[in-house]
Amino acid sequence: xxxxxxxxxxxxxxxxxxxxxxxxxxxxxxxxxxxxxxxxxxxxxxxxxxxxxxxxxxxxxxxxxxxxxxxxxxxxxxxxxxxxxxxxxxxxxxxxxxxxxxxxxxxxxxxxxxxxxxxxxxxxxxxxxxxxxxxxxxxxxxxxxxxxxxxxxxxxxxxxxxxxxxxxxxxxxxxxxxxxxxxxxxxxxxxxxxxxxxxxxxxxxxxxxxxxxxxxxxxxxxxxxxxxxxxxxxxxxxxxxxxxxxxxxxxxxxxxxxxxxxxxxxxxxxxxxxxxxxxxxxxxxxxxxxxxxxxxxxxxxxxxxxxxxxxxxxxxxxxxxxxxxxxxxxxxxxxxxxxxxxxxxxxxxxxxxxxxxxxxxxxxxxxxxxxxxxxxxxxxxxxxxxxxxxxxxxxxxxxxxxxxxxxxxxxxxxxxxxxxxxxxxxxxxxxxxxxxxxxxxxxxxxxxxxxxxxxxxxxxxxxxxxxxxxxxxxxxxxxxxxxxx
Amino acid sequence: xxxxxxxxxxxxxxxxxxxxxxxxxxxxxxxxxxxxxxxxxxxxxxxxxxxxxxxxxxxxxxxxxxxxxxxxxxxxxxxxxxxxxxxxxxxxxxxxxxxxxxxxxxxxxxxxxxxxxxxxxxxxxxxxxxxxxxxxxxxxxxxxxxxxxxxxxxxxxxxxxxxxxxxxxxxxxxxxxxxxxxxxxxxxxxxxxxxxxxxxxxxxxxxxxxxxxxxxxxxxxxxxxxxxxxxxxxxxxxxxxxxxxxxxxxxxxxxxxxxxxxxxxxxxxxxxxxxxxxxxxxxxxxxxxxxxxxxxxxxxxxxxxxxxxxxxxxxxxxxxxxxxxxxxxxxxxxxxxxxxxxxxxxxxxxxxxxxxxxxxxxxxxxxxxxxxxxxxxxxxxxxxxxxxxxxxxxxxxxxxxxxxxxxxxxxxxxxxxxxxxxxxxxxxxxxxxxxxxxxxxxxxxxxxxxxxxxxxxxxxxxxxxxxxxxxxxxxxx
Numbered sequence: 001x002x003x004x005x006x007x008x009x010x011x012x013x014x015x016x017x018x019x020x021x022x023x024x025x026x027x028x029x030x031x032x033x034x035x036x037x038x039x040x041x042x043x044x045x046x047x048x049x050x051x052x053x054x055x056x057x058x059x060x061x062x063x064x065x066x067x068x069x070x071x072x073x074x075x076x077x078x079x080x081x082x083x084x085x086x087x088x089x090x091x092x093x094x095x096x097x098x099x100x101x102x103x104x105x106x107x108x109x110x111x112x113x114x115x116x117x118x119x120x121x122x123x124x125x126x127x128x129x130x131x132x133x134x135x136x137x138x139x140x141x142x143x144x145x146x147x148x149x150x151x152x153x154x155x156x157x158x159x160x161x162x163x164x165x166x167x168x169x170x171x172x173x174x175x176x177x178x179x180x181x182x183x184x185x186x187x188x189x190x191x192x193x194x195x196x197x198x199x200x201x202x203x204x205x206x207x208x209x210x211x212x213x214x215x216x217x218x219x220x221x222x223x224x225x226x227x228x229x230x231x232x233x234x235x236x237x238x239x240x241x242x243x244x245x246x247x248x249x250x251x252x253x254x255x256x257x258x259x260x261x262x263x264x265x266x267x268x269x270x271x272x273x274x275x276x277x278x279x280x281x282x283x284x285x286x287x288x289x290x291x292x293x294x295x296x297x298x299x300x301x302x303x304x305x306x307x308x309x310x311x312x313x314x315x316x317x318x319x320x321x322x323x324x325x326x327x328x329x330x331x332x333x334x335x336x337x338x339x340x341x342x343x344x345x346x347x348x349x350x351x352x353x354x355x356x357x358x359x360x361x362x363x364x365x366x367x368x369x370x371x372x373x374x375x376x377x378x379x380x381x382x383x384x385x386x387x388x389x390x391x392x393x394x395x396x397x398x399x400x401x402x403x404x405x406x407x408x409x410x411x412x413x414x415x416x417x418x419x420x421x422x423x424x425x426x427x428x429x430x431x432x433x434x435x436x437x438x439x440x441x442x443x444x445x446x447x448x449x450x451x452x453x454x455x456x457x458x459x460x461x462x463x464x465x466x467x468x469x470x471x472x473x474x475x476x477x478x479x480x481x482x483x484x485x
Numbered sequence: 486x487x488x489x490x491x492x493x494x495x496x497x498x499x500x501x502x503x504x505x506x507x508x509x510x511x512x513x514x515x516x517x518x519x520x521x522x523x524x525x526x527x528x529x530x531x532x533x534x535x536x537x538x539x540x541x542x543x544x545x546x547x548x549x550x551x552x553x554x555x556x557x558x559x560x561x562x563x564x565x566x567x568x569x570x571x572x573x574x575x576x577x578x579x580x581x582x583x584x585x586x587x588x589x590x591x592x593x594x595x596x597x598x599x600x601x602x603x604x605x606x607x608x609x610x611x612x613x614x615x616x617x618x619x620x621x622x623x624x625x626x627x628x629x630x631x632x633x634x635x636x637x638x639x640x641x642x643x644x645x646x647x648x649x650x651x652x653x654x655x656x657x658x659x660x661x662x663x664x665x666x667x668x669x670x671x672x673x674x675x676x677x678x679x680x681x682x683x684x685x686x687x688x689x690x691x692x693x694x695x696x697x698x699x700x701x702x703x704x705x706x707x708x709x710x711x712x713x714x715x716x717x718x719x720x721x722x723x724x725x726x727x728x729x730x731x732x733x734x735x736x737x738x739x740x741x742x743x744x745x746x747x748x749x750x751x752x753x754x755x756x757x758x759x760x761x762x763x764x765x766x767x768x769x770x771x772x773x774x775x776x777x778x779x780x781x782x783x784x785x786x787x788x789x790x791x792x793x794x795x796x797x798x799x800x801x802x803x804x805x806x807x808x809x810x811x812x813x814x815x816x817x818x819x820x821x822x823x824x825x826x827x828x829x830x831x832x833x834x835x836x837x838x839x840x841x842x843x844x845x846x847x848x849x850x851x852x853x854x855x856x857x858x859x860x861x862x863x864x865x866x867x868x869x870x871x872x873x874x875x876x877x878x879x880x881x882x883x884x885x886x887x888x889x890x891x892x893x894x895x896x897x898x899x900x901x902x903x904x905x906x907x908x909x910x911x912x913x914x915x916x917x918x919x920x921x922x923x924x925x926x927x928x929x930x931x932x933x934x935x936x937x938x939x940x941x942x943x944x945x946x947x948x949x950x951x952x953x954x955x956x957x958x959x960x961x962x
Contacts, residue, residue, distance in 0.1 A: 076532075077532075078531065078532045084531075084532075086531075091531070094531070096525075096530065096531070096532070097525065097530075098525050098530075098532075098533075100532060195534065196532070196533070196534050197532040197533075198532055199531040199532045200531075200532065200761075202760075203760035203761050204760035230536070231534065231536055232534050232536075233534065233535065233536055233537065233761060233762050233763055234534075234760070234761065234762075234763065310757060311757075311760055313566075313755075314564050314566050314575075314576050314755070314757070317566060317568065317574065317575030317576060318529045318531065318573065318574045318575050319531075320568060320575055322570050322627070323528060323529070323530075323573065324530065324531075334570060338568055358755065361566070361755035361756075361757055362753050362755055363753050363755075366755075366757075370757060
């Protein structure tokens with residue numbers, strides 16, 4: 001059950017906050033051995049918070065909309081006093097003495113933190129298979145991956161192990177797992193949500209995003225986490241926005257563009273079918289769909305990989321064994337300590353990106369790679385800008401491939417990275433994107449549609465997604481092993 | 486014999502005296518307990534983000550303007566990536582392609598000779614932590630109090646041709662920064678540090694391969710390191726060897742430099758724009774506002790002293806060597822209306838006493854108005870200049886009021902004729918031979934007698950009245 005319905009029940013005393021949290025914890029303890037969504041479950045703290053909220057409800061205090069709602073966070077969002085690992089050996093025992101800005105907001109709202117969710121190590125991956133700790137299964141079918149890097153977040157929401165979750169999206173890490181697990185995932189415009197306390201992967205692309213059961217929940221959670229943070233210099237100075245005000249079941253006259261390159265870049269037939277069907281739905285609902293061309297599409301991947309790896313190589317340099325995190329104790333000098341610590345603390349995918357990033361920034365290669373990538377970034381921005389002069393929303397698949405099985409792509413980094421092609425372009429351009437369930441493939445696995453909006457036009461995205469949702473039933477279908485809260 | 490000359494450029498690092506660090510709100514106080522001024526941001530903890538301290542930008546711009554630089558309307562922070570235990574994030578936030586100020590110059594003087602040294606750039610950056618090595622040698626303590634303290638790096642063009650010029654440049658930079666109050670520039674605390682780039686050339690030729698000298702913690706070290714490195718390079722060239730492009734560490738106790746790393750094998754710092762920080766925007770209006778707040782600079786002040794107070798260039802230069810001294814002087818000069826005497830006392834007797842007492846530059850234990858009152862006492866003929874020097878000495882000791890000291894020590898001038906006549910008759914009695922000489926026509930003897938009488942009065946006799954009375958007395962018979 002989505003949070004907007006639970007909220008009403010909590011307020012109407014049909015349901016107690018403690019009861020709700022207990023039922024979530026029960027579900028977690030029943031399902032976790034099969035699903036593996038969580039790296040840390042904070043049951044005691046959750047119950048404590050739920051009791052606190054219930055006491056307030058009982059005494060008639062008016063509480064904010066999401067008070068009492070259980071939520072879980074991707075394990076790269078720092079939580080004071082609670083282990084935050086980035087699913088890496090490097091931070092296996094790291095307990096931050098501070099909370100991320102979003103974690104503070106959730107706490108102030110009275111939301112109940114259930115725990116920390118599995119992910120690809122340092123958010124690098126598309127299947128959550130690079131986690132140092134465990135694999136997370138797709139709730140729809142355990143043979144399939146939940147997507148990544150935020151596979152834990154998407155699987156938890158999809159399986160009912162959390163009502164809502166937060167993830168981080170650097171190249172699609174919220175939207176792609178949302179699509180794979182049949183939930184709604186939004187990556188807001190860069191600068192909308194504070195990055196303070198989010199362990200950085202690629203600072204110019206990272207943005208915290210939401211994973212929810214439906215679009216209304218997405219709007220509710222966005223209204224809570226969006227807003228200016230003076231302690232994040234890249235945070236946009238904006239006033240509070242109530243995103244639920246955009247939830248109108250009306251897209252008459254909306255101009256939707258579908259870049260033909262998005263359908264042709266190795267996109268699976270099953271996925272295409274779903275997207276074309278969604279297009280027809282849009283038309284039926286009064287929107288106008290147009291095929292456009294975005295020839296820059298073929299440069300999305302190289303630009304994304306160069307920029308993200310370059311920034312990651314620098315962001316991850318602080319994990320040197322000196323102050324916190326893993327340290328190999330068998331060393332005879334500082335150089336050796338660095339080498340051993342970083343060789344053992346990071347797994348191959350992270351090391352691969354650090355090496356790529358180091359390479360593209362090194363003198364002699366900087367101009368050919370990093371500088372070029374920044375030029376491509378400008379071109380990508382420009383092509384999107386041009387498209388948005390004529391159209392309100394750009395639509396396409398979240399990822400070219402349908403949900404894949406464990407082990408299917410893990411040894412093929414190029415193939416797995418191609419999964420980010422459409423989503424990552426919005427990170428490069430700083431644009432908002434939302435993934436909405438729009439069908440199922442021949443394996444009965446969910447398929448998501450990707451809607452891209454103008455800068456800070458989350459409102460139009462939410463209205464479009466909401467209208468689609470209100471007139472389709474994909475989001476109502478539950479995975480066989482969960483879904484009811 | 487081939488004549489060589491050094492080609493010298495300086496990179497001066499100055500810690501800015503902001504209250505808080507450059508990217509977090511930790512205190513910058515020097516000498517705090519180890520690791521007491523740090524937080525997750527300056528410790529480089531995961532997920533933390535920098536927020537630029539606006540004051541640091543203001544100070545950097547002020548420094549740039551004081552050195553005649555152009556202020557960039559938009560400058561940028563970059564990351565300089567390398568691993569070292571004193572660098573919490575394993576990158577330093579600094580400015581690379583687009584520093585906050587560029588293209589300035591300052592004037593230095595060597596005796597009467599003046600020279601313009603160009604400033605290539607002024608950039609803002611964060612300081613690293615401080616490594617404290619255990620005396621036993623095995624352990625290293627990292628003190629993060631210094632990590633994130635704002636720095637400016639002032640890079641000169643290679644315009645200096647001697648150690649003396651380099652020293653003079655550094656002194657001028659220090660004076661300017663202290664004048665405008667953006668840095669306390671204490672080399673002993675590390676808040677002013679200099680790296681020297683040096684190469685040699687035959688006079689008139691192109692400069693040769695340069696080396697960089699690090700760890701220069703005093704003016705003396707700068708001078709000695711340059712001389713030593715110049716000789717070393719000349720030695721290499723004379724013996725047909727090549728000068729290697731390298732960074733060398735100066736060991737001031739041993740008086741030698743040791744290679745740290747060669748530039749070829751140097752770190753590739755992989756500079757790139759810091760995605761956590763937006764461009765630094767300094768609008769024309771803001772820059773102008775900062776310019777208006779720049780106090781009078783040393784050379785402007787010198788010119789004013791020469792003009793208004795009719796002081797010599799030499800004196801004006803001495804008085805403007807530090808803000809404290811110049812402020813002290815101006816109070817003394819204005820209140821006494823006698824800038825000459827103020828100047829003489831400050832640059833003469835007071836400088837001597839301060840040197841003797843090993844007081845730091847400008848650290849005068851009393852205010853300029855007290856010196857003015859002392860000057861008044863002299864000018865009102867209440868005490869003599871000799872007595873004034875004694876009073877000064879005591880003022881340094883006790884900080885008492887000059888009048889009080891004069892009273893307590895009985896230093897007032899004796900102008901009373903009766904009292905003076907008594908001294909004179911006593912003096913004559915004891916120096917009959919001299920009196921005799923005078924009367925026989927040896928006019929010089931009068932001076933001698935005046936001296937004797939003055940001594941008898943303890944230096945207090947009014948010299949003019951004393952002279953007149955004595956002459957009258959001697960000419961009587």
